[in-house]
Amino acid sequence: MHLNPPVVLVFAGNDPTGGAGLQADAQALASMGCHAAPVVTAVTAQDTMGLKTFEAVATSMVIAQARAVLEDMPVAAFKVGMVGSLGNLAAIAEILAEYAGVPSVIDPVLTTGRGDDLTDSPLEEAMRSLLCPQATLFTPNSAEARRLVPEADNLEACAQGLISAGAQYVLISGTHEPTPEVVHLLYGQRRLLERFVYARLPGHYHGSGCTLAAACAATLAQGLDPMNAIVQGLDYTYQTLRHAWHIGHGQALPDRLFWARADDSEDPD
Numbered sequence: 001m002h003l004n005p006p007v008v009l010v011f012a013g014n015d016p017t018g019g020a021g022l023q024a025d026a027q028a029l030a031s032m033g034c035h036a037a038p039v040v041t042a043v044t045a046q047d048t049m050g051l052k053t054f055e056a057v058a059t060s061m062v063i064a065q066a067r068a069v070l071e072d073m074p075v076a077a078f079k080v081g082m083v084g085s086l087g088n089l090a091a092i093a094e095i096l097a098e099y100a101g102v103p104s105v106i107d108p109v110l111t112t113g114r115g116d117d118l119t120d121s122p123l124e125e126a127m128r129s130l131l132c133p134q135a136t137l138f139t140p141n142s143a144e145a146r147r148l149v150p151e152a153d154n155l156e157a158c159a160q161g162l163i164s165a166g167a168q169y170v171l172i173s174g175t176h177e178p179t180p181e182v183v184h185l186l187y188g189q190r191r192l193l194e195r196f197v198y199a200r201l202p203g204h205y206h207g208s209g210c211t212l213a214a215a216c217a218a219t220l221a222q223g224l225d226p227m228n229a230i231v232q233g234l235d236y237t238y239q240t241l242r243h244a245w246h247i248g249h250g251q252a253l254p255d256r257l258f259w260a261r262a263d264d265s266e267d268p269d
Contacts, residue, residue: 011083014043034238039065043174049250096134128149132167145158173212182197216237240254
């Protein structure tokens with residue numbers, strides 16, 4: 001019998017490069033065996049070098065998109081990326097609270113990979129108070145973690161602050177840290193659960209955070225426990241970066257379909 005793939009409802013912005021945002025999420029989810037149901041929260045004008053401008057979608061339209069899916073399809077997981085506005089953030093948090101039994105991966109997108117702000121007003125406090133309580137997994141990079149918990153004096157304190165705000169697990173990615181290797185830190189149950197160490201790859205990547213959060217949402221939607229879901233999500237993301245495309249003039253784009261390429265003769269190793 002043909003089984004339907006798990007449905008992951010994604011709240012995120014549209015990126016015309018296809019490197020980040022909804023297209024990145026949809027590619028990663030499809031690659032991991034899921035069906036993406038994309039809810040557009042914002043429209044951006046950006047390239048691989050940075051953000052030009054963006055407009056948030058009206059909150060009423062964000063709600064209407066999500067309700068249409070939720071009333072029609074069995075959603076197995078949520079993934080939240082760029083929200084666009086405070087109104088959108090509050091509406092998304094309310095929807096997630098109504099489906100508390102469905103795992104949610106929150107990628108607290110505050111800036112582009114270059115550092116351009118992707119919010120029209122400060123959203124840090126609302127992310128902590130409204131989205132953290134809904135998060136099965138919260139996936140900030142180290143810079144985002146410090147912005148979200150500014151009173152913390154180290155990354156562990158940042159993670160504990162987010163857990164105190166309600167997140168079940170916090171995965172802080174270490175790509176922004178000045179370390180020889182990339183170290184991702186997973187926190188849960190009020191303690192450090194695991195350090196994931198990867199070789200640092202050359203260059204910079206557009207959409208790596210989207211890819212990681214979407215991959216973790218996919219594995220959670222498939223029914224994996226959080227630890228195994230995160231391990232698989234990290235390994236998949238690392239491979240997408242190893243095989244990244246240099247299509248534009250700026251950051252490289254992860255190849256989320258690396259496993260489907262017929263010619264392996266140009267493998268980075």
